[in-house]
Amino acid sequence: MKAFIAAALAGSALALASVPALAQEPAKAEVMHWWTSGGEAAAIKVFADAYAKAGGVWIDNATALGENARAAAINRMVGGNPPTAAQFNTGKQFDDLVAQKLVRPIDELAEEEGWKDVMSPFLVEAASRDGQLYALPINVHGQNWLFYSKPVFEAAGLTEPPTSWAEFIPALQKIKEAGYIPLSLGGQPWQERVLFNVILLADGGKDLYLKVYQDRDLDAIQSDEFRAIVETYGKLRGLVDPGSPGRNWNDATNLVLTGKAGAQVMGDWAKGEFINAGQKPDTDYGCVIGLDDETLMVGGDVFVFPAVTDEAQLAAQDLLARTMLAPETQVAFNLAKGSMPVRTDVDTSAFDACAQKGIALLKDPESQVPVFDILLSAGLVGSLDDVITQFWNNPAATPDQFVEGFVSAFEQDS
Amino acid sequence: MTTPRSRPNMATLVLVPVWGVVLAAYVGTMLWTAQISFTASRLLPVNEYVGFDQYERLFASARWLVSIQNIAIFGFLFIVGCLVIGFVLAVALDQKIRFENTLRTIFLYPYAMSFIVTGLIWQWLMNPGLGIQKAVRDWGFESFRFDWAVDREMALYAVVLAGLWQASGLVMALMLAGLRGIDQELWKATRIDGIPAWRVYLSIVVPILRPIIITAVVLLAISVVKSYDLVVALTNGGPGIATEVPAKFIMDHLFTRQNIGLATAAATVMMITVAAVLAPWLYMEYFRRQRAGGAA
Numbered sequence: 001m002k003a004f005i006a007a008a009l010a011g012s013a014l015a016l017a018s019v020p021a022l023a024q025e026p027a028k029a030e031v032m033h034w035w036t037s038g039g040e041a042a043a044i045k046v047f048a049d050a051y052a053k054a055g056g057v058w059i060d061n062a063t064a065l066g067e068n069a070r071a072a073a074i075n076r077m078v079g080g081n082p083p084t085a086a087q088f089n090t091g092k093q094f095d096d097l098v099a100q101k102l103v104r105p106i107d108e109l110a111e112e113e114g115w116k117d118v119m120s121p122f123l124v125e126a127a128s129r130d131g132q133l134y135a136l137p138i139n140v141h142g143q144n145w146l147f148y149s150k151p152v153f154e155a156a157g158l159t160e161p162p163t164s165w166a167e168f169i170p171a172l173q174k175i176k177e178a179g180y181i182p183l184s185l186g187g188q189p190w191q192e193r194v195l196f197n198v199i200l201l202a203d204g205g206k207d208l209y210l211k212v213y214q215d216r217d218l219d220a221i222q223s224d225e226f227r228a229i230v231e232t233y234g235k236l237r238g239l240v241d242p243g244s245p246g247r248n249w250n251d252a253t254n255l256v257l258t259g260k261a262g263a264q265v266m267g268d269w270a271k272g273e274f275i276n277a278g279q280k281p282d283t284d285y286g287c288v289i290g291l292d293d294e295t296l297m298v299g300g301d302v303f304v305f306p307a308v309t310d311e312a313q314l315a316a317q318d319l320l321a322r323t324m325l326a327p328e329t330q331v332a333f334n335l336a337k338g339s340m341p342v343r344t345d346v347d348t349s350a351f352d353a354c355a356q357k358g359i360a361l362l363k364d365p366e367s368q369v370p371v372f373d374i375l376l377s378a379g380l381v382g383s384l385d386d387v388i389t390q391f392w393n394n395p396a397a398t399p400d401q402f403v404e405g406f407v408s409a410f411e412q413d414s
Numbered sequence: 415m416t417t418p419r420s421r422p423n424m425a426t427l428v429l430v431p432v433w434g435v436v437l438a439a440y441v442g443t444m445l446w447t448a449q450i451s452f453t454a455s456r457l458l459p460v461n462e463y464v465g466f467d468q469y470e471r472l473f474a475s476a477r478w479l480v481s482i483q484n485i486a487i488f489g490f491l492f493i494v495g496c497l498v499i500g501f502v503l504a505v506a507l508d509q510k511i512r513f514e515n516t517l518r519t520i521f522l523y524p525y526a527m528s529f530i531v532t533g534l535i536w537q538w539l540m541n542p543g544l545g546i547q548k549a550v551r552d553w554g555f556e557s558f559r560f561d562w563a564v565d566r567e568m569a570l571y572a573v574v575l576a577g578l579w580q581a582s583g584l585v586m587a588l589m590l591a592g593l594r595g596i597d598q599e600l601w602k603a604t605r606i607d608g609i610p611a612w613r614v615y616l617s618i619v620v621p622i623l624r625p626i627i628i629t630a631v632v633l634l635a636i637s638v639v640k641s642y643d644l645v646v647a648l649t650n651g652g653p654g655i656a657t658e659v660p661a662k663f664i665m666d667h668l669f670t671r672q673n674i675g676l677a678t679a680a681a682t683v684m685m686i687t688v689a690a691v692l693a694p695w696l697y698m699e700y701f702r703r704q705r706a707g708g709a710a
Contacts, residue, residue: 067669078458093672096457187564187653243543245564245653379456382671386477386655393566393654405476412471 027316034069043337082306135302184261187245299371468679500585533647
């Protein structure tokens with residue numbers, strides 16, 4: 001026992017003695033993230049390899065599930081032992097951290113590298129607080145995709161989905177009559193919300209979408225236009241299969257790619273499942289953005305850099321940010337992740353036909369809207385989810401109740 | 415060395431650290447939770463006091479009200495169901511039957527599983543696409559329905575069913591131990607008097623088993639209050655908000671919805687409710703009887 005204690009003491013003394021030597025050693029970066037699935041792990045490895053190539057040492061700290069990883073990162077930042085960088089989603093998740101001055105602004109770095117000129121303005125805005133850049137966007141996900149099975153559409157006598165949801169419903173009816181599941185939906189609140197927002201954006205247009213979620217215009221929510229969208233949404237209840245409640249998004253995707261269901265509304269991460277199954281866009285499955293290919297609903301992932309004073313850590317953060325946004329790293333990373341690069345000046349010829357559609361829309365700021373969790377706090381997103389899921393799961397619920405619920409959720413969110 | 419007088423002091427001294435831990439770790443955190451519930455905290459605790467605002471928002475939330483209603487229905491059915499099923503199983507096993515050990519193991523086995531596993535198994539069983547319903551329909555009974563997990567009206571009872579399956583065995587084991595402790599002379603005496611067996615069970619055995627029933631109720635009540643994993647694995651609160659429970663409300667608001675203020679308000683309400691229900695009952699069960707000199 002005594003020997004053990006002595007050894008432990010000697011070990012810690014050694015560790016203490018070697019601290020000053022660290023300054024000359026390569027930059028060490030501990031990165032906290034939640035990319036644990038197959039494709040995600042391949043993507044984060046692109047970053048790790050690029051960082052090693054740039055002369056740094058990558059310490060990987062992966063935690064399964066976003067909320068767990070964020071909670072762990074927040075705890076360490078509050079506790080004064082922050083990692084070098086931590087993953088968040090674009091949006092309001094790190095607002096409080098910025099307010100408590102726990103996050104380092106990276107404006108100077110962005111200025112030096114000219115990032116703001118090559119990034120879509122909405123991304124810069126989503127990562128900024130009070131005009132300062134506090135987070136580094138690293139990828140863009142489109143959330144309003146419709147993926148459909150070509151064989152099922154053929155069997156139902158359809159070629160392509162119509163360009164509005166009101167016209168799409170009769171088409172879905174045809175698929176039902178042909179004996180397939182028309183719409184493959186995972187009945188979890190966030191997926192029901194994605195479906196609703198996609199209809200809101202497609203049928204209500206960019207104006208109504210932004211009036212509701214950005215301007216919080218209660219008159220717009222009480223308008224007939226909004227009510228009509230809620231009605232359309234309600235009609236879809238009869239077009240999903242009874243096994244939908246509680247289903248995971250990838251199981252829903254699986255129904256489409258095995259030819260059991262006609263279509264699924266999902267973010268472009270669903271494409272990874274089609275790629276894994278060896279299917280090709282435009283031959284095995286089709287993809288459209290919000291039915292009319294006009295407006296892309298964009299979100300994505302960011303890394304925040306906790307406020308530190310240690311020179312070595314600051315240098316490690318700088319090197320990390322530069323590596324992640326280097327054009328070739330961006331392309332390799334996003335190909336693996338199934339997302340789109342944040343830089344508009346990189347060579348995108350390697351991306352598939354679906355991603356090309358998204359990348360084209362990404363070039364024009366007019367044809368983008370932010371996903372609604374960029375605009376609203378996590379608490380309000382949750383309250384709206386409650387309203388949407390209650391309406392969806394109760395066939396007796398009326399559009400009026402939906403509108404009322406939306407209005408009171410917005411009113412309660414001070 | 416040790417005089418009888420100094421002994422109590424010594425004991426008190428030894429217990430000081432324990433009291434310190436109890437006060438800091440249990441009472442302290444409870445008070446801290448209650449304190450946060452009066453602030454406007456969101457992602458991080460802040461010291462901006464807002465009075466009873468969080469409680470007003472809490473009771474204006476449809477989801478919280480549904481949660482409370484659900485936990486009341488679930489708690490009642492779960493506790494009563496487990497007691498009845500456990501008692502019947504124990505009585506059946508007590509009839510000197512064959513394979514008793516095997517059966518006992520089978521009935522107790524579900525309790526060895528975590529609620530997460532139980533929830534997942536029942537989710538599969540009650541899913542119309544892959545569970546019992548599909549199996550029976552594939553055998554040719556086309557109109558058969560067993561889709562509780564995805565049916566808004568029945569989902570809560572699906573949770574109750576899975577809970578009963580899980581915990582009835584525990585009650586059975588406790589009751590069986592109690593039944594085995596009953597003097598065989600008592601049975602002989604009732605047989606001589608010609609009293610029917612069901613009457614003996616109801617009027618004599620159940621009162622003898624009273625302490626065991628209380629133990630079972632306490633254990634079951636604890637799993638009701640903290641019911642979270644079963645619901646998450648089985649229905650995740652859905653369809654819609656049909657199977658939400660208070661513990662899930664609190665977890666969601668603490669972690670995903672970044673609203674510590676509202677979550678701690680809910681936690682405080684739960685704590686007060688549990689204390690309000692338990693305190694008079696514990697007092698009746700233990701303290702009153704002790705004073706009457708009839709302690710078991």
